[in-house]
Amino acid sequence: MKKLVMDLPEINDYRMVEGLNQLKTNLAFCGKDIKVITMTSSVPNEGKSSVSLSLSRTLAESGKKILMVDADLRKSVMAARYHIQGIDKGLSHYLTGQAEVEDIIYETEVEGLCITVAGPLTPDPTSILDSEQFEQFIENVRDMFDYVIIDAPPLGVVIDAVIIGKYTDGAVIVIEQGVIKRKIVQDVIKQLKRGEVRILGAVLNKVDERIGAYGNYEYKYSYSYYGESDTEKNHPNT
Template sequence: MKKVKMNIPDQGDYQLKEGLNQLKTNVAFCGEGIKVISITSSVMNEGKSSVAFSLAKTLAADGKKTLLLDADLRKSTLVAKYHIEGIEKGFSHYLTGQAGKEDIIYATEYDDFYLTVAGPLVPDPIRLLNSDLFGTFMEQIKEKFDYVIVDTPPLGLVVDAVIIGQHTDGTIVVIEQGVIKRKILQDVVKQLRTGNVQILGAVLNKVDQVSGGYYKYSYYSEGYSHGKHKKKQK
């Protein structure tokens, strides 16, 4: 298996680490059968990709063999954001028959942390996500990893997250504090439920906590189960 190099910014902030640990714990409380988890949001720039990356890395640091799958075939920023070097093929190469599964899963310098990037943008992502190749890939990787974290496009803009979510054990919705209106979030939840995608929880991101004159940014999670709002243990 080929290995990539990346530049990950320091996550030394205590509140950030604590929020990630809470999220990791909540994922564990979702049940033993919850292994493949998609991450979405309502609109762009809510931090869903950062949450997906950080959650995958946190699970891997806990000794769980974890794959981060970048399934945003429309506007992925993963490679540029983390300055990933050594990528030859991505997910779109696999879905268009230009690469095999073994060609797009990369090891990283972090133990138990694996990566599949989106690859070149494609003109018709919906067709590829509805293909047998996509379904086969999702079934096969579930058997090889303890967790698969799937980064998806914002659901308030396109329906990709619903299609992807139907091949996962559930989804987490990232919400930026003070930005997303209730009606937009309700529409996102409705789309997921209509598509029979289980909502595992919501992460309130970019939270400002004033402490001693400094602003802290943390992740919070609150769970949903089988269509009913149910607050999970923190």
């Protein structure tokens, strides 16, 4: 397996560490059958990709074998954002028959953490995601890893997260505090339920906490669980 080079952000704020550990623990309590997880949000720039990568790293550092998949085949910024080098093939290569599964999985400097990047942008992402090839990819990596974290596009923009979610074990919604209106989150939940995607929970991201006498802010992740019976009545405070 090839190894890539990337700039992995440090996770050194204890509030962030605690939030990620809480998210990791709550996912474990969702059940042993929950291995392949779709991460989505309502709109771009809520921190979904950062949460996906940080969660993947946290799980790997706890001794799990993890694959993070960048499944944004429309506007992926992961390779550029983290200065990834050493990539030959990505997910779009596999889905269009130009690569095998083992060709698109790369090791990182973090033991146990592997990454699959999106690859070249495609003209019809929905069709190649809603395909036998993508279903087969999920089945293959399910057997290879303890968890597969799939970073899907924002659901308030395109439908891809629902397409991806139907092949996975459930979805987690990343919500930026104080930015996303409740109605938009409700619409995202309805779309996931309409597509029969199990909602595992939500991550309230970029939570401001005033500290000290000068009104500084810290940021953390807050995780909440949604059961099937309460997705309609319980919503994040935004």
